Amino acid sequence: MSSRSSFLQRALAPKTVKVSVHFDPGGTSLSEQVDIVTYLKQQEVSRIIYAGDLKIEEIARLARHFSRVQGLGEAEILREIPTVLKKITSRPSAEPNSTKYSKDILRFMRTLEVIDDEFYLTLDGERLCRYLETDRQRYLDYSAKLLLTRAGWVAVVRELDQLRRGLFYAASQTLLMDTLMDNLKASGLMKRNDSWRVDALINCLVSLRILKHWDAVQKRFDVDLNRLYDVLVRKTFT
């Protein structure tokens, strides 16, 4: 006879999660490096999107704010953003043109598909907020994936990797940043009127551990290819 108690017995039966670990003897890391370099080259990015000097944690905090103000129009949200940012970042707004900055932030959040066209939090946005609350490492991994693939930051990594492999030698970090900015502008990935700062973006990539810290001896930023492969291919986000 099927009854609630028999259903509960079935529901309480242990669930199995299988984990299998394999080792590939030598050489594969090289093929993976080739894979990731090919992957980087294949990514078609038309423009890099970022806003001001927003930090990684601030993206989810801002998204969480959007979930609270659902139903407001664009003009109201644009008006609110500077106050909210001040609260979230606890640093005074350095942007003289706050309307443009607010618009940039909205565009950035939309590009990441964290909010939709009606400013409602999307499923990805909810996931990002959930990770921030429950698991910081997973939050960093997931935001890295969104930023690299949707906001086109993969192009910055590609450019840095090319600079590192080429003959270019940067005497200082500032010179490297300037060269990077020039290259990005020349290839049309960064527009003349873009208000974001390259050094803030690089800092974000370092805090996401996609780039290693500034190597003061070799004068370069190394790309952590293993981490990049982890974030883009190996790790699954549910």
Added chain:
Amino acid sequence: MDVIIKTDPKERLFAIPKTRIRLNVLVEHPKGNWKRIQVTLNYNAAFGLTPSEHQITSKNDIGMSSISEEVVVPDKLGEFPIGEVNVRVNNDERSQYLPTVRILSEEGYFEQMVAERLRELEFEAVRLGGPRKPDVETSPKKDLSQRAHVEGTLEDYYELSKFRNDTSKFREWRRARQYKRLIIVTYTDRISEGVARALRRTHDPISLIRYRDLETLASMFEKGLVSIYQVQFLLLGHTGIVQVDALT
């Protein structure tokens, strides 16, 4: 040496509070030289467990070692990542997330199971949840316009009052969501005579199926014993109690 970690299932698990989750970790020994493989399972704070460390130091005939652990799902509802598995060998370290577990109430879990069986039968099925909302919304993949409202019930005895509740909910949502039919799925076999009588008399398109029969239908469909048309005819074709026995 590169480490590849795969998990099955990759995505989330559904469970009710206090369900046990068995973690079976199979570690294939590396072909090259190694002294020690260290496997660490880090659990999410919600599970209240400290990380567990396992060391593999010697080879064996089958060339692999297995580690088994059991965790109990917390007594609260929501979605929790189980944690991550971390493997370290010869100074190489690699980690992979374990799937997330979605903890549901008993009713919610039943609704989820009904949605899964419907998906196995080539239906699109989404569990809506929430009070006064349809439990599940479904439509055959071949004809998405035939959208149906699904009500799942875990009551030990399906009686007329519950049937009336379900039909009134259907009438409330029918126009707004363009439902063509109500499908009632009962876990119990005990359906009151009053419900059978009401089903014979009603003008509303309502199918009633026992969960056991839905499971049988899904397994027959998987084995290729019934066609998609037979499935759709059974579930959406007529008002009354669906008799799967007639097919066998």
